[in-house]
Amino acid sequence: MKHFIVGPVEMYDCIKEVYTKTHPYFRTEEFGTIVKNNLKRLSNLLGNFVENSLIYLTMSGTGAMEAVVENCTYKNDKVLVINGGTFGHRFCELLKHHNIEYSSIDLNFGEPLSLNHLELYQNQNYTMLFVNLHETSTGQLYDISMISDFCKKNNLELVVDAISTFLADDYDMEKYSIDITILSSQKGLCLSPGLSFVSMSKRMINKILNNSKTITKYNDFKDYLKNITRGQTPYTPAVNIMYELEAMLDFIDEQGGKEKWLSEIAQKCQYFRDKAKEFGLIIPASYSLSNMLTPVICENVNANELVKYLRDKYELCVNPCGGELADRLFRVAHIGNTTKEDIDELLKKIVLSIEEIKNKELVYDRK
Numbered sequence: 001m002k003h004f005i006v007g008p009v010e011m012y013d014c015i016k017e018v019y020t021k022t023h024p025y026f027r028t029e030e031f032g033t034i035v036k037n038n039l040k041r042l043s044n045l046l047g048n049f050v051e052n053s054l055i056y057l058t059m060s061g062t063g064a065m066e067a068v069v070e071n072c073t074y075k076n077d078k079v080l081v082i083n084g085g086t087f088g089h090r091f092c093e094l095l096k097h098h099n100i101e102y103s104s105i106d107l108n109f110g111e112p113l114s115l116n117h118l119e120l121y122q123n124q125n126y127t128m129l130f131v132n133l134h135e136t137s138t139g140q141l142y143d144i145s146m147i148s149d150f151c152k153k154n155n156l157e158l159v160v161d162a163i164s165t166f167l168a169d170d171y172d173m174e175k176y177s178i179d180i181t182i183l184s185s186q187k188g189l190c191l192s193p194g195l196s197f198v199s200m201s202k203r204m205i206n207k208i209l210n211n212s213k214t215i216t217k218y219n220d221f222k223d224y225l226k227n228i229t230r231g232q233t234p235y236t237p238a239v240n241i242m243y244e245l246e247a248m249l250d251f252i253d254e255q256g257g258k259e260k261w262l263s264e265i266a267q268k269c270q271y272f273r274d275k276a277k278e279f280g281l282i283i284p285a286s287y288s289l290s291n292m293l294t295p296v297i298c299e300n301v302n303a304n305e306l307v308k309y310l311r312d313k314y315e316l317c318v319n320p321c322g323g324e325l326a327d328r329l330f331r332v333a334h335i336g337n338t339t340k341e342d343i344d345e346l347l348k349k350i351v352l353s354i355e356e357i358k359n360k361e362l363v364y365d366r367k
């Protein structure tokens with residue numbers, strides 16, 4: 001089975017090797033030093049240079065989204081959410097669950113986020129803006145520069161779920177005055193699922209430390225911030241993934257560093273899109289796309305059926321869509337250990353599968 005999904009991705013061999021090793025006891029100075037070093041390097045990649053501002057949690061990305069909602073909001077906060085699909089909707093649900101006042105900018109499929117959308121919410125006492133910078137369910141990559149300017153002008157704290165944009169597109173916390181970044185191990189970092197990361201600005205750390213409301217014991221960032229100064233966590237972390245992270249950071253450096261890494265993914269992505277168009281596949285053009293994945297619109301066959309067919313018959317795994325897009329759209333990821341040859345093979349099999357499914361239906365109709 002070859003995976004072209006956003007995560008867990010096709011893993012690199014050097015990470016798989018780490019995966020099979022057993023690792024030493026974690027309440028040691030040795031492990032603490034490894035953690036501190038890894039987090040500092042990851043922080044640099046994020047463009048956050050505040051000391052001890054990056055913590056990690058043993059939970060999936062959604063766990064970190066919820067922990068951020070808990071730790072980073074006061075009762076009197078008023079939040080604006082960009083809701084352009086499944087993950088924007090998830091932020092809404094989490095805010096609602098935790099009784100935080102919010103409004104959402106709800107985008108239809110194919111509708112790009114514009115300054116007009118944002119400006120409707122000016123001067124209305126909003127205090128924070130939440131965005132999944134790459135809305136993975138549709139592939140839309142929002143304009144961080146526009147969002148950042150809007151937040152600065154209106155004095156909003158900016159919370160970014162960068163889970164499916166980090167290490168595929170440009171990202172810089174300092175440049176865009178981002179207060180929170182949420183990451184997850186299984187996406188751009190190409191590691192096993194199970195760890196998530198939260199990087200914070202100085203002002204957000206102060207807000208969290210002064211937050212006197214009761215927070216779920218396991219999710220309390222105050223504990224994580226205190227422990228991380230020694231490279232420790234309050235509870236047992238997914239130790240093996242921390243070692244995978246070390247191997248990945250080394251691997252990115254060996255491959256020429258972050259810029260080179262991003263340009264390799266951009267090339268793979270462009271290669272797929274050019275070829276896909278040659279084959280007559282339709283890629284949405286009304287909004288900007290992340291380099292992490294390409295959504296493809298299905299006109300003649302059911303997208304969900306195509307995804308299943310590719311998996312069952314050709315052992316090729318692409319991302320289906322959920323909800324109302326399930327029948328119309330599927331998504332192909334460009335991260336992980338896949339090559340241009342793999343892309344050629346995938347495209348050939350997509351086109352073949354579409355024909356085969358259509359023929360099957362024809363035969364069925366005649367019966």
Ligand SMILES: *Cc1c(COP(=O)(O)O)cnc(C)c1O
Pocket residue numbers: 060061062063087132134135136161163164184187
């Ligand atoms: C994958 C993803 C998440 C996290 O999903 P989990 O399954 O909880 O790890 C969150 N936000 C975005 C934008 C994602 O792509």
